[in-house]
Amino acid sequence: MRRFVRENGLSLFCGAIFLAAVFGQSVAGHRAFDEEQIAHGSQRISYARYLVSSEFGSAVLENWQSEYLQFTVFILATVWLVQRGSNESKPPEDAGLESDERQKVGPHAGPRSPAWAKAGGWRTHLFSNSLLIVMLVIFLGSWLGQSVASWNEYNASQQQHRQRTVSWAQYLGRPDFWEKTMQNWQSEFLAIGTMAVFTIYLRQRGSPESKPVGAAHDETGSSG
Structure with missing residues (x-):
C-alpha cells in the first residue's frame, strides 16, 4: 500500500x-x-x-471545457511549434511528428512497448494520436454540457423575470454566453503561453516542469 x-x-x-x-x-x-x-x-x-441543477452544472463544466481546450491546443501546438529555451517545447530540430524510429513504433517498438505501438496500420495511427483525441472529446463533451446547462439556467432566469425563453441554438448566439466562454479561454491561453516563456529564464529545483537550475537559458526541452 x-x-x-x-x-x-x-x-x-x-x-x-x-x-x-x-x-x-x-x-x-x-x-x-x-x-x-x-x-x-x-x-x-x-x-x-x-x-x-443547471446552475451547478454550468459552473463546473464552464471551467472543465476551458481546461481541456487548453490541453488540446497545447498538445497539438507543441507537435509543430517550438520555443527555444523553453522546457515546454521540443528542440527546434525535432519539430513535427518525428521518425518511427524516434517514436518507437512498428518495427522500432521495444519489448515493453504498448501492443498498439507495435501493431502498425490504423491501430498504431490511432494510438499515436490518442492523447489529443481524448482531450478533444472531453473538451467537446464538456463544452456541449456547459452550453446546455447554461441555456437551462438562462431560461429559468427568464421565466423568473416573466421574459421570453430562447432555444438552445438561439442561446449559442447570445453575447453573454460567448463572453463567459472567452473569459475562460483567454485565461487558459495566457497560462500556457506564460508557462512556455517563464521556463526559459526561471527554475524550480527538482521539478520536471523546469530545466535544471544550472541549464543555459537557450537549452530547450530538458527537465530538472
Whole structure:
C-alpha cells in the first residue's frame, strides 16, 4: 500500500484536492444560490437538488471545457511549434511528428512497448494520436454540457423575470454566453503561453516542469 501511494502520489494528490475543491464550490455555490432565491422571493432548494441543477452544472463544466481546450491546443501546438529555451517545447530540430524510429513504433517498438505501438496500420495511427483525441472529446463533451446547462439556467432566469425563453441554438448566439466562454479561454491561453516563456529564464529545483537550475537559458526541452 505504501509503495502504491508513493508511486502514484501525484495522481492521488491531484484527485484529493480536486474533490475537495468541487465540494467547496458546491457548498459555497448552494449558499449563494439560496441567497439569490430569497432576494427574488423564491424558495430555497436542498443541497442535493442543487448538485443536479443547471446552475451547478454550468459552473463546473464552464471551467472543465476551458481546461481541456487548453490541453488540446497545447498538445497539438507543441507537435509543430517550438520555443527555444523553453522546457515546454521540443528542440527546434525535432519539430513535427518525428521518425518511427524516434517514436518507437512498428518495427522500432521495444519489448515493453504498448501492443498498439507495435501493431502498425490504423491501430498504431490511432494510438499515436490518442492523447489529443481524448482531450478533444472531453473538451467537446464538456463544452456541449456547459452550453446546455447554461441555456437551462438562462431560461429559468427568464421565466423568473416573466421574459421570453430562447432555444438552445438561439442561446449559442447570445453575447453573454460567448463572453463567459472567452473569459475562460483567454485565461487558459495566457497560462500556457506564460508557462512556455517563464521556463526559459526561471527554475524550480527538482521539478520536471523546469530545466535544471544550472541549464543555459537557450537549452530547450530538458527537465530538472
